[in-house]
Amino acid sequence: MPFDGKDAQGCFVGFVEVGRLAVVAGITLHMGRFCNLGASQRWSHLDTKDTIMLSSIEYTCGNDHGLFNGIPLGSLRISFGAMANKVDIDMFCDVLVRYYCNRSL
Secondary structure: OEEOEEOOOOOEEOHHHHHHHHHHOOOOOEEEEOOOHHHHHHHHOOOHHHHHHHHHOOOOOOOOOOEEOOEEOEEEEOOOOOOOOHHHHHHHHHHHHHHHOOOOO
16 A cells, blocks of 8 residues: 655655654555656656756655655555554554644644
């Protein structure tokens, strides 16, 4: 299941940040850039000028840049396989709530 996260203020959170928190919590997530520039441009709603500029300043696959001007440049993906159980799902949800939900709501 691919997704991007937002914080309590509604701003996107970079996939690198969420991925690192997941590692600390013992959760395995797949994360990364949209390496296909055409797909990246389409799904991120970037114009051609921004796409060319990102390529020229090393916003490329395998780096730690998860956002550009608040726009996600990649995504996270979590997989629930045959061995996953409710505890696994709850653990992942707890990380999201702990770090990204506004508790005053």
